[in-house]
Amino acid sequence: xxxxxxxxxxxxxxxxxxxxxxxxxxxxxxxxxxxxxxxxxxxxxxxxxxxxxxxxxxxxxxxxxxxxxxxxxxxxxxxxxxxxxxxxxxxxxxxxxxxxxxxxxxxxxxxxxxxxxxxxxxxxxxxxxxxxxxxxxxxxxxxxxxxxxxxxxxxxxxxxxxxxxxxxxxxxxxxxxxxxxxxxxxxxxxxxxxxxxxxxxxxxxxxxxxxxxxxxxxxxxxxxxxxxxxxxxxxxxxxxxxxxxxxxxxxxxxxxxxxxxxxxxxxxxxxxxxxxxxxxxxxxxxxxxxxxxxxxxxxxxxxxxxxxxxxxxxxxxxxxxxxxxxxxxxxxxxxxxxxxxxxxxxxxxxxxxxxxxxxxxx
Ligand SMILES: *Cc1c(COP(=O)(O)O)cnc(C)c1O
Numbered sequence: 001x002x003x004x005x006x007x008x009x010x011x012x013x014x015x016x017x018x019x020x021x022x023x024x025x026x027x028x029x030x031x032x033x034x035x036x037x038x039x040x041x042x043x044x045x046x047x048x049x050x051x052x053x054x055x056x057x058x059x060x061x062x063x064x065x066x067x068x069x070x071x072x073x074x075x076x077x078x079x080x081x082x083x084x085x086x087x088x089x090x091x092x093x094x095x096x097x098x099x100x101x102x103x104x105x106x107x108x109x110x111x112x113x114x115x116x117x118x119x120x121x122x123x124x125x126x127x128x129x130x131x132x133x134x135x136x137x138x139x140x141x142x143x144x145x146x147x148x149x150x151x152x153x154x155x156x157x158x159x160x161x162x163x164x165x166x167x168x169x170x171x172x173x174x175x176x177x178x179x180x181x182x183x184x185x186x187x188x189x190x191x192x193x194x195x196x197x198x199x200x201x202x203x204x205x206x207x208x209x210x211x212x213x214x215x216x217x218x219x220x221x222x223x224x225x226x227x228x229x230x231x232x233x234x235x236x237x238x239x240x241x242x243x244x245x246x247x248x249x250x251x252x253x254x255x256x257x258x259x260x261x262x263x264x265x266x267x268x269x270x271x272x273x274x275x276x277x278x279x280x281x282x283x284x285x286x287x288x289x290x291x292x293x294x295x296x297x298x299x300x301x302x303x304x305x306x307x308x309x310x311x312x313x314x315x316x317x318x319x320x321x322x323x324x325x326x327x328x329x330x331x332x333x334x335x336x337x338x339x340x341x342x343x344x345x346x347x348x349x350x351x352x353x354x355x356x357x358x359x360x361x362x
Contacts (some may be wrong), residue, residue, distance in 0.1 A: 005344040008322035009152055009297060010175065012193040015339045018249045036245045038234040041238050049245050050234070051353070056251035058183045060260050063184050064208050070206040070229040071239050076174040076193035078224075079204060080106040083146065083170055084113035085191065086226050089215035096155070097162070098129045100131040101328060102152035102172060121147075127154035128330070129289040133162040142315075144168045144188060150176035152196070153326040155299030155333065156292040161186050168212060175296050177205070178254060179338055180264040180295070196296070197338050199246035254301050254338065263338050270336045270345045271295040277349045283356040287331060301331040308332070311355055320348050 006013040029036050032045050039046045054069050063069060071080065080152040083106070088094055092114030096107035098121040110116030119138055120131035125286050138145050145164045150157045161169065161183075168188025177192035184190065189208045195201035208226055216225040229235045257263055275293060278300055280287040286297045308331070315323050325331040336345060 002319070003320045004354070005340070005343075005348065006321055007336075007340070007348070008191070009326070009333060009335045012197075012335055012337050014199065014246075015248070017255050018246070018339075021249055022246065028172035029176065031314045032039050032261045037242055039083075039241065041235060041241050044224060047235075048239075049243055049248055050132070050153065051237070053244050053251060056248060056255060057205060059334050060251060061184055061207070061291060066210050067184065067207045068210055068213060068226075068230045070226065071234040071244055072191075072204045072229060073223075074239055075095060075107070075195075075204055076102070076172060076187045076191060078108040079172070079191040079206065081112075082224050082226065083144070083191075084110035084116060085188065085220055085224055086216045087144045087168065087170065087212060088114040090137075091115075093117070093139050093142045094140045095138045095145045095167075097121070097131065097133065097145070097147045097322055099130055099148055099156060099158075100154045101325050101326075102174070103146075103148040106148070106172060110146070114143075124154075126287070127151060127156065128287060128292075130156055130158050134164060135165055137162070138167060139165060140167075142167050144170045145174070146170045148172045149182075150174075150179075150294050150296050152297050152335075153295045153299075153328060153333075155286075155288045155297045157294040157296070175335075175337075176262070176294075178260055179267050179296055190279060193246060194243060196335075199250050200240070200243040203240050203243040203247065205247075207233050207245055217303070257338075266342060267336065267338065269297045270340065270342055271298065273345045273349055274336070275332065275341070277352065281352070281356060283359065284332075284352060287329075297330055297334055298334045298336060299325060299329065299331060300334075306357060314355065315348075315351060318351055320351060 027035055047054040058173045094110055094116045096118050098118045100102050107116055107118055122129050122131050145167050149171045171187055171217055173190050177198045178197050189267055191206045194203040214227045214228045222228050278284050284300050312324055323332050325333040
């Protein structure tokens with residue numbers, strides 16, 4: 001069977017070049033005589049893979065030297081617990097901006113650790129927008145402010161970062177990491193589950209400003225303390241070795257595509273092709289407010305809802321799969337992650353045009 005255009009929200013499409021490289025290296029990695037799967041995490045070869053992965057991630061995101069990069073397990077969701085456990089260090093107050101379901105889950109989890117308050121929310125309009133934020137939105141003594149930079153389910157993104165002054169800004173970047181240029185120095189901590197723009201699920205990448213490490217309570221489980229990862233180069237226990245290896249390959253691929261700046265240009269082009277069509281279509285309509293539209297997850301509906309099921313099944317038969325919207329919202333969602341080529345969007349829009357024309361004439 002040929003490869004399809006996979007618009008899944010995550011785990012998601014990976015570049016074919018990366019998959020073929022994994023295949024080629026799989027039974028025997030370089031001169032080791034073994035697969036990466038069989039390699040000790042303490043071996044010189046694996047340590048080199050991990051060091052390269054970290055170095056490439058730092059280079060691609062231009063991460064300053066006063067930040068630690070950590071490879072953690074438990075996906076993005078474990079960060080919903082680790083962030084408050086480690087960063088509620090003075091007032092034990094944190095402010096959450098709730099712009100979707102993941103943000104809501106993060107805020108709810110944080111309430112177990114201290115006073116996590118929702119300082120702004122867009123729940124009133126199905127999370128179709130990003131609330132307006134200013135310094136007065138936040139408690140002056142909050143230990144941190146948490147945002148979700150790109151909202152995977154609702155298809156919105158922060159067009160600019162809120163000013164939090166001296167309060168560390170924490171961002172869940174799971175579905176937009178490495179998709180557009182960000183200034184990491186604006187954040188106290190960023191984290192991203194790997195399965196959207198990086199590689200295998202389960203792995204989560206964290207970049208944390210060094211002065212924020214070391215404040216977990218003594219009772220904190222060792223694997224939930226950022227210091228454990230920072231002090232042991234993320235090798236305190238056996239890390240997800242194969243996932244880190246795939247991440248390294250993905251980073252090399254991204255570098256060959258002009259890095260984050262290069263891919264941002266492509267991502268903006270892909271998003272424009274789809275949104276321009278949605279804006280002129282009389283059958284399909286975008287659900288997020290224009291100024292907050294995500295480059296990574298485009299959400300839309302068919303104005304004739306009766307056609308949604310037919311659209312999904314015809315699209316799937318034509319090789320455009322996983323377009324069904326999240327179960328919480330319905331409709332359609334096309335995820336346009338880094339590994340989705342421009343041709344994938346052009347072909348999808350062609351298909352949507354044909355579908356629209358066919359259903360107009362009936
Ligand atoms: C996918 C996603 C998560 C959840 O990631 P897991 O790895 O399943 O824990 C959290 N936040 C955002 C923004 C996501 O897109």
